Amino acid sequence: MFDDFFIRALVAGLGVAIVTGPLGCFVIWRRLSYFGDTLSHSALLGVTLAYSMELNIALSVFIISSLIALTLIHLQKRTNLPGDALLGLLAHSSLAVGLVVIGFLTFIRFDIMGLLFGDILAVTVRDIFIIWVGGALILLVLKLIWKPLFASTVNYELAEAEGLNPDRAKAIFTILMAGIIAISIKMVGLLLITGMLIIPAAMARNISDSPQKMVVYSIIGGLLSVILGLFSSLEFNTSSGPSIIAAALFLFILSLFNIKQSIKLKN
């Protein structure tokens, strides 16, 4: 069954969507969309490292992204620069360093477009394995830290005062973000991973009135985006990543009509 590249892409994409659903909700709630960007930009450095040292791409991206995330947390405590400036600093410098390193690796042919925007043809059975096992692990850990993470998202001081240790939950969540970027980079590409995190969750926000519902709708939205996006990329011969994100955008626009309707009903 996995012989067909399209089926492989579908299975991989659905696996990614199940994980980006709940993580994306936290990205929106905690206002971390630019943080996701920074991590995915730094992923390029991880990919080049993987090529030059012959490491597994997912593993190397995971390590580099985690390092960048920890550097960020450290810098936030040590400097007076605002958070968004630090994020920009890390995002663009790691992207630049990644591109410079690629320049040195003349002996390797890079598919830059595939790296930036995702490539369905490149998805192997091994990738599917990494996505589903890695994804299950991420979801398991997220479930374990859900209470402190969610409580500190609502109000940090309440969580801290009532003994939930929000700093630890935040650090673990940061690592999970690095993890999802590592496993989904081949599918969606590093420029569009943040879109996969944010857009289905944003759509879900429009149509839900409780956190649990938002998570469920976000997962459903992600799954639909993958199916819709991949079929249309097959049909129109477009690259997989942008097609998935475009499908997600389409669903988001549909969800806006739902808001208008409910506002009308209220009046």
Add this chain to the structure above:
Amino acid sequence: MNSDQNILVKLKDAGFKINDKWLVKGVSLQVEKGKIVTLIGPNGSGKSTTAKIALGIYKKIDGSVEKNTDKIGYVPQKISIDWTLPLRVYDFMLLTENLDEETINHALSLTGVTHLKNKNLGDLSGGEFQRVLLARAISKKPELLVLDEPVQGVDFTGEIALYELIKKISDELNCGILLISHDLHTVMSATDHVVCLNGHVCCSGSPIDVAKNNEYKALFGEQASQILSRYEHRHDHVHTSEGEIKKN
């Protein structure tokens, strides 16, 4: 020995500073089971800071904090909730502890907001939200309650009822309460021990002792002192400095 076991939280010469500016300094106090300790003082005198030191929210502090319980309910003075979160009152009640339906309903009914259970938190009025905050803090049956101006924005009759509720909870659960309040009337009627802050502890003791204190008079004015003395006449018992109640 026995009284030591009853101590829930104890601050010893505690202080906290940001950028070399002391928010509060040299505070010593303790909250015991079943006792209500109230912090009073003008704006910026370090009341909320002291509460946060006691709760362990501020970690880099001077002096020491000794906390003997993990079962804490907290009502912060200011709470900014981001409305990108779809959050109903029901979800909020479950924020830090898993509670069953009955416990939630009971807590909400105590503060008179059962009807708001399925409402979005963002749609509540200031007073309604304050009642929900209080309900959430007491629902987990804490050993220590820290209430930072718990009735702000609540209407006058509601205010009295909520203070009575706080007193009742302290008796029923035998929990210690660290209360921050502006309302001197209520402070004096329910409190076992008053700590008057002004960047440092300016005076402390039983409500009546504090009312007679000259520093207190200087800080709050003669009128505030009269509130207390008037109150004294309505009372049928006195609080000794050991915190015991003696009938007149």
